[in-house]
Amino acid sequence: MPHLPTQLHSNDFWSEPTAVPRLAVLLLNAAHDSWRVAPDGMGLHSSELFWNLWSHAQLTVCADGGANRLYDRSVALEAQHLVAPHYIKGDLDSLRADVRDFFSARGTTVLQDPDQDTNDLDKCLQLIHELQEQHCKTEDSTDRFSVMIFGAMGGRFDQEMQNMNALFRWKDKFQQMVLLSSETTARLLAPCVRHVITPNFHFETRTCGLIPLAGTCKETTTSGLKWNLSPGMETGFGGLISSSNHVDDASDQVEGHSWVMQLGLAESMLFQRM
Structure with missing residues (x-):
C-alpha cells in the first residue's frame, strides 16, 4: 500500500465555533427544524447546532427563500432581532417582500442574480x-472559510444530489464544506488520502455510512467502525456499500483510506445526527 497524505476532519468546533478561524453558515430554502434559542439567566444561548454556529459565524448567508424560513422560525421563537444574515442572494423569486424589508432594515445586503443556469447554492x-x-488579500491571510450548509438534505432528491454535486465543484475552494439537515450530515472524502474523522457526539449519533459517489472504489480500508472495510474490498453502486454502519463504541475516531484506478473518484462520509 502506498504512503498516503493525512487529512483531518473534526466536528469538535461545533461545540466551540471559535476554534475555527473563519466560519460561514449558509441556509438554503429547505425545511429544517434543527434549531432553537433558549433564554436563561445569562441571556440567550442554545446547545443546538444551527444556532450555535450561526451566532458565532463570521459570515451568514441565506439562499433566496431560505431567508423566509429563517425569519418565520425566528419569529416563532421571538428571536427575529438576533438572526439577520449578512447576505441574501439568489434570483429572489422566493424571497417575500416583508422578509426582505425586515432584514434590509437591519443591515442585510440583498443581492439579486437572475442567472437561471446557476442554482442558488452555487x-x-x-x-x-x-x-x-x-x-485574504486585504488582511494578508491564508485562512479559508469552513462552510456549513443547512437545509441541504432531506427534501427533493434531485436538489439533494445537486447539493452533493456542489461538494465536488467547490472542494478545493474552502477549508471544509459540510451539508446538514435535521437528521444527517455529509462531507466529501477525496481519493488517495488517509482520512481521520472525529465526529461530535454531542450532536451526532454513531450511525454512519461510507458511500462511493463517483465510481467504484477498488481499495478501501477503515478502522474505528463496527463493520470495518478491509484491504481488497471493493465498494460501489451495484455492489457493496457501507451504509447503516456504526462508529465503534470504544472509538472516538474513524480512519479510512482508499486508492483507485479511476480518475476523480471521491467518497462521502455521512453521520446521522440526533
Whole structure:
C-alpha cells in the first residue's frame, strides 16, 4: 500500500465555533427544524447546532427563500432581532417582500442574480468565495472559510444530489464544506488520502455510512467502525456499500483510506445526527 497524505476532519468546533478561524453558515430554502434559542439567566444561548454556529459565524448567508424560513422560525421563537444574515442572494423569486424589508432594515445586503443556469447554492458559494479572497488579500491571510450548509438534505432528491454535486465543484475552494439537515450530515472524502474523522457526539449519533459517489472504489480500508472495510474490498453502486454502519463504541475516531484506478473518484462520509 502506498504512503498516503493525512487529512483531518473534526466536528469538535461545533461545540466551540471559535476554534475555527473563519466560519460561514449558509441556509438554503429547505425545511429544517434543527434549531432553537433558549433564554436563561445569562441571556440567550442554545446547545443546538444551527444556532450555535450561526451566532458565532463570521459570515451568514441565506439562499433566496431560505431567508423566509429563517425569519418565520425566528419569529416563532421571538428571536427575529438576533438572526439577520449578512447576505441574501439568489434570483429572489422566493424571497417575500416583508422578509426582505425586515432584514434590509437591519443591515442585510440583498443581492439579486437572475442567472437561471446557476442554482442558488452555487450563487451563494460564489459570494462566500469572493469574500474569502477579498479577506485574504486585504488582511494578508491564508485562512479559508469552513462552510456549513443547512437545509441541504432531506427534501427533493434531485436538489439533494445537486447539493452533493456542489461538494465536488467547490472542494478545493474552502477549508471544509459540510451539508446538514435535521437528521444527517455529509462531507466529501477525496481519493488517495488517509482520512481521520472525529465526529461530535454531542450532536451526532454513531450511525454512519461510507458511500462511493463517483465510481467504484477498488481499495478501501477503515478502522474505528463496527463493520470495518478491509484491504481488497471493493465498494460501489451495484455492489457493496457501507451504509447503516456504526462508529465503534470504544472509538472516538474513524480512519479510512482508499486508492483507485479511476480518475476523480471521491467518497462521502455521512453521520446521522440526533
